[in-house]
Amino acid sequence: MTLFMLYYADARFFRIMKFIHLFILIVLVSGCETKPLVIDHQGNYTGTGSNAVYIVSHGWHTGIVIPSGFVFQSMDSLKERFHSYSYIEFGWGDNGFYQANEITTGLTLQAIFIPTESVVHAVGVPEDIYEYFDSSKIEELSLTNSEIASLIKFIDGSFAKNTDGDVISIKHGIYGDSQFYQGVGKYHLFNTCNKWTAKGLKSFGMDIEPMLNLTADGIMSFLDEQD
Numbered sequence: 001m002t003l004f005m006l007y008y009a010d011a012r013f014f015r016i017m018k019f020i021h022l023f024i025l026i027v028l029v030s031g032c033e034t035k036p037l038v039i040d041h042q043g044n045y046t047g048t049g050s051n052a053v054y055i056v057s058h059g060w061h062t063g064i065v066i067p068s069g070f071v072f073q074s075m076d077s078l079k080e081r082f083h084s085y086s087y088i089e090f091g092w093g094d095n096g097f098y099q100a101n102e103i104t105t106g107l108t109l110q111a112i113f114i115p116t117e118s119v120v121h122a123v124g125v126p127e128d129i130y131e132y133f134d135s136s137k138i139e140e141l142s143l144t145n146s147e148i149a150s151l152i153k154f155i156d157g158s159f160a161k162n163t164d165g166d167v168i169s170i171k172h173g174i175y176g177d178s179q180f181y182q183g184v185g186k187y188h189l190f191n192t193c194n195k196w197t198a199k200g201l202k203s204f205g206m207d208i209e210p211m212l213n214l215t216a217d218g219i220m221s222f223l224d225e226q227d
Contacts, residue, residue: 035185036092036158038199038210041150045205047226049144053151054129055197055223056089057137057216062197063091065125066152074152075159077166078122081179085124090155092196094187095119118183120158120167123176132176139223147204154203158196160184194219 054065065087072079082088095117125132143151159167160182168182185191190211197219198210206226213219 034191036154036183036196036199039150039154039157039203041147041203041205043146043205044207045141045143045147045201047142049142049147051143051145051148053141053143053148054087055139055141055201055219056129056133057220059136060216061091061093061193062216062219063089063121063123064151064155064197064200065089065129066148066155068124070148070152071155074149075156075167081169082122082124082177085177086127087125087129089121089123089125090158091121091123091193092118092158092183092185093121093193095183116187118185118187119170120155120181120183121173121178122181123173123178125176137220139220141223143204151200151204154200158184190214198222 051067051070053067056063056065068082068085068088071088072083078088130138162168170180170182173179187193192214194216195210195214198208198213201208201219202210208222213222
């Protein structure tokens with residue numbers, strides 16, 4: 001009985017230690033860099049602008065769809081690749097998880113708990129956004145020229161650049177006419193693809209707290225409440 005009690009106590013001790021180590025890891029991860037950084041936009045979003053921007057939920061991941069003409073004004077290096085499209089969808093995420101052909105438990109846990117390199121996913125989108133994303137939930141926003149310029153500045157800052165200031169292409173994207181690019185910042189539990197979308201919203205004046213919006217449902221619920 002004594003040996004059993006000692007074994008039980010040791011096993012319980014190791015389980016507690018594993019929990020403590022996991023907790024410490026999460027705390028350390030939460031203190032890691034949180035680039036890309038939110039743009040400090042002057043003024044609050046009013047929804048009275050004439051430029052339509054769309055937030056698209058793909059279930060677990062959200063993307064931001066922007067008229068390509070505005071994008072090319074600031075990001076000329078994307079023009080050759082996406083010049084024939086009316087819009088470009090942007091998403092940011094974990095380098096391994098985002099580009100994987102098959103999602104495994106190990107890959108998921110690594111993306112969540114270990115800070116990893118990031119990528120930006122850019123997709124050429126035709127004029128009819130609702131038809132192109134017919135299986136996704138979409139929220140339409142109306143931005144002023146100043147607001148959309150601030151949003152594009154945030155997205156531009158999400159791309160890693162070479163010495164010439166051009167974006168760094170990696171490989172073809174995961175759907176449609178799309179491309180992966182090297183991103184800025186580390187992906188981890190407290191710096192997710194959906195937090196990136198929340199940062200984009202905050203960058204043009206929406207009253208959103210990125211740290212509290214780490215899921216696609218959280219983002220879309222917040223936007224529903226703004227209607």
